[in-house]
Amino acid sequence: MFDLFKLELFKLRKKLRAWLGPILVFLLITISFPLTVELASDDLKNVFYSILWIASLLTVMVSVEGIFLEDYEDGTLENFSVANDSLFSMVLIKIFIYWLLIGIPISLLGTFFSVSMTGEMSSFYIALPSMLISTYIFINLFALGNSLSLNKGSVLGALITMPLLFPILILLGKIVLNANFGFEISNLLLLMLGVLLLIIVFIPFIISFIIRTHLE
Amino acid sequence: MSGSAMLEVKNISFSINQNRLFQNLSFNLSKGQAIHVKGSNGSGKSSLLRILLGISSASKGEVIWDEEIGKVFLGHKNVLKNHLSxxxxxxxxxxxxxxxxxxxxxxxxxxxxxxxxxxxxxxxxxQKKLALVRIFLNQSSVIILDEPCVGLDDQTRRLITTFLTTELGKNKSIIYTSHIPLELPSSEVIIGIL
Incomplete structure (x- = not known):
């Protein structure tokens, strides 16, 4: 399992445009947004989180676009299946590595921007856990969509995934709302963590089944 | 599993969209044996290999492998990343x-x-030669190749033949499809793939 982790990390690390490109897009959105709107700083504080969630959603969507496509087209997945290696482990590790190389950096960047934008340290406790958890969920869901539309283009995959993302976006909105009114947000974060714990196991399992069907 | 067979194929049939490619195909693969799957284009040679490898399922029949057997496969896809060295x-x-x-x-x-x-x-x-390096250095007991000689020069084809002959000597087994004949000892032709 650790060897597989090392190989998958090597593969993604060597493919700069797959992870660095999306991070730069995220950076561009978060930097350019305050420059392009004329809002009083209080208003900016309120809408900034929405921009953060949408930016992270789009960044993940772009980065996960080809998560399985290359391996499918060059025969890696087929070879994996022949060698009787576990497709489930491979999918699980692949998703984790995408989170490691894309999810964590954009969560840290997003947290940095939210603290500097609001000027309040409390933003750190809202943005960091929310983004760490939500990006992992987004990667899982987009990976599911892309596995469904493996040889039919990524647009279809994104469309299939969109409805599944709405509850998470609503939860993220609720977290900001609760924080603004001074209410507890840990219960909502725990709810999101619970969703993630379910997704972490079930989505890779479903994806590995879908990939096997594609290989047939 | 009968005798020294590593693989037993029992009456398998395969169809795509009601187009029957082959039916009631049966054969065994033993240690140190090479099987050459012959047939015209579109006759189902690659499909047969995919069924043997468990990637696709046969419409009918059974494919039984000795569970301990490791397999290595080179098909039409080379399992190479173009953006890597x-x-x-x-x-x-x-x-x-x-x-x-x-x-x-x-x-x-x-x-x-x-x-x-x-x-x-x-x-x-x-690229095809590079893909073969993986096959040449693999320790699996069964080597399965789908048209290994396509796009290769005479020298490399001879190298493949020499390699496969050596592997047969090591008691490994080989199943391959090829329109370009390989001079392999004891290779067996499966007839009946229409």
Whole structure:
């Protein structure tokens, strides 16, 4: 399992445009947004989180676009299946590595921007856990969509995934709302963590089944 | 599983969209045996290999492998990353370009000076040769090749024949499809794939 982790990390690390490109897009959105709107700083504080969630959603969507496509087209997945290696482990590790190389950096960047934008340290406790958890969920869901539309283009995959993302976006909105009114947000974060714990196991399992069907 | 058979194929049939490719095909594969799957284009040779490998399912019949058997397969896809170098691609398959055995095979295939080149910049034939390195250095008991000679020069084809003959001598088993005949000892032809 650790060897597989090392190989998958090597593969993604060597493919700069797959992870660095999306991070730069995220950076561009978060930097350019305050420059392009004329809002009083209080208003900016309120809408900034929405921009953060949408930016992270789009960044993940772009980065996960080809998560399985290359391996499918060059025969890696087929070879994996022949060698009787576990497709489930491979999918699980692949998703984790995408989170490691894309999810964590954009969560840290997003947290940095939210603290500097609001000027309040409390933003750190809202943005960091929310983004760490939500990006992992987004990667899982987009990976599911892309596995469904493996040889039919990524647009279809994104469309299939969109409805599944709405509850998470609503939860993220609720977290900001609760924080603004001074209410507890840990219960909502725990709810999101619970969703993630379910997704972490079930989505890779479903994806590995879908990939096997594609290989047939 | 009967006798020394590593693989038993029992009355398998396969159809795609109601187009029957083959039916009631039966054969065994023993240790040290080579089987040449012959047939015209579109007769279902690749499909048969995919069924044997468990990637696809037969419409009817059974494929029984000795459970302990390791298999290595080279099909139409080379399992290579175009954006990575030759050395990096070998690394992905657990091979170190600096290892004497790997270097020797790369030299035989005239790829020893290309370790740092991107695979996407190699010709089709060179990519195929690189894909063969993985097969040549694999320790699996069964080697399955789908048209291994396509796009290769005479020298490389001879190298494949020599390699496969050596592997047969080591009691390994081979199943291959090829329109270009390989001079392999004891190769058996499956007739009846229409």
């Amino acid at each position: 030759v050395a990096d691609n070998l690394h992905l398959h657990g091979l170190d370009v600096a290892h004497p055995e790997v270097r020797s095979i790369l030299k035989d295939l005239n790829l020893d000076q290309k370790a740092e080149l991107l695979v996407g910049n190699l010709s089709y034939g060179q």
